[in-house]
Amino acid sequence: MxxxxxxxxxxxxxxxxGLFNVAKSLKKNPLSKNASLxxxxxxxxxxxxxxxxxxxxxxxxxxxGGNAIYLGPDEVKLGVRESFKDAAKVLGRYADGIVARTFSxxxxxxxxxxxxxxxxxxxxxxxxxxxxxxxxFTIEEIFGKxxxxxxxxGDGNNVLHSLLIGSSILARDIHIATPKGSEPDSxxxxxxxxxxxxxxxxxxxxxxxxxxVEQADIIYTDxxxxxxxxxxxxxxxxxxxxxxxxxLLTCAKKDVLVMHCLPAHRGEEITDAVMDSKSSIVYDQAExxxxxxxxxxxxxxxx
Ligand code: CP
Ligand code: NVA
Numbered sequence: 550m551x552x553x554x555x556x557x558x559x560x561x562x563x564x565x566x567g568l569f570n571v572a573k574s575l576k577k578n579p580l581s582k583n584a585s586l587x588x589x590x591x592x593x594x595x596x597x598x599x600x601x602x603x604x605x606x607x608x609x610x611x612x613x614g615g616n617a618i619y620l621g622p623d624e625v626k627l628g629v630r631e632s633f634k635d636a637a638k639v640l641g642r643y644a645d646g647i648v649a650r651t652f653s654x655x656x657x658x659x660x661x662x663x664x665x666x667x668x669x670x671x672x673x674x675x676x677x678x679x680x681x682x683x684x685x686f687t688i689e690e691i692f693g694k695x696x697x698x699x700x701x702x703g704d705g706n707n708v709l710h711s712l713l714i715g716s717s718i719l720a721r722d723i724h725i726a727t728p729k730g731s732e733p734d735s736x737x738x739x740x741x742x743x744x745x746x747x748x749x750x751x752x753x754x755x756x757x758x759x760x761x762v763e764q765a766d767i768i769y770t771d772x773x774x775x776x777x778x779x780x781x782x783x784x785x786x787x788x789x790x791x792x793x794x795x796x797l798l799t800c801a802k803k804d805v806l807v808m809h810c811l812p813a814h815r816g817e818e819i820t821d822a823v824m825d826s827k828s829s830i831v832y833d834q835a836e837x838x839x840x841x842x843x844x845x846x847x848x849x850x851x852x
């Protein structure tokens with residue numbers, strides 16, 4: 550039976566650890582002859598723009614000997630020129646896998662339902678599982694299994710949702726500070742709390758950025774307005790207190806590391822000084838998208 554990756558919860562803890570092992574070895578040996586998608590094609594069908602997701606998947610497939618076909622927002626016109634269902638049914642007949650970037654989360658869920666080929670969620674308004682998995686891989690690379698504090702500061706969005714699910718499955722503690730009203734989705738939070746109860750990890754949600762980053766090993770942030778929120782009105786005055794700047798870093802551990810999924814709005818959620826500081830690991834984090842997604846592709850399309 551085909552396997553999709555719509556949410557990190559589609560994978561068990563063991564499967565995630567297996568992916569990380571493969572990613573680690575692919576990072577050392579990117580063109581490994583033992584890992585192959587020769588003769589396979591991956592369709593990337595995106596309703597929103599992308600740099601990292603598109604390029605890391607395209608390069609990844611190429612390094613594995615397969616082929617990528619990019620279909621941008623103006624090509625298939627998902628839901629406009631044809632239904633998500635028809636697009637998924639047809640793409641599944643041609644390609645061995647589909648990476649879909651949608652606005653509505655239900656649309657990527659539906660594509661997985663109707664495609665005979667595995668569907669990978671390349672970001673929806675609700676989740677960004679490939680990001681969450683690579684970020685947890687980056688964290689594991691640096692800290693191993695050590696117990697650390699991850700502090701997410703900013704908007705309770707898709708990137709946070711996947712980080713929440715992934716960290717609770719992998720038994721990582723996560724502390725969150727968002728402005729009031731911008732907390733993570735309650736359904737996702739409840740889901741993550743169930744995994745956290747099983748893995749005995751902590752999830753703490755609040756509205757105080759300074760308290761959130763106290764003794765933090767990692768501070769993570771993302772944009773205040775996501776691609777799917779064009780009509781959202783942000784109260785910049787309120788959000789300003791959640792900016793990851795040098796002052797906020799002084800409240801965390803001395804050697805705190807800063808993560809951001811990118812693209813960043815420098816001067817809004819994060820300052821230039823922090824982005825360009827030695828605390829920032831944003832480019833290592835971006836690079837790991839390539840290695841982890843190659844492992845995902847081998848697992849889902851490789852068989
Ligand atoms: N982080 C990330 O997914 O970036 P893109 O939107 O550029 O793909
Ligand atoms: N939260 C951001 C992530 C971009 C990778 C967005 O959805 O636009």
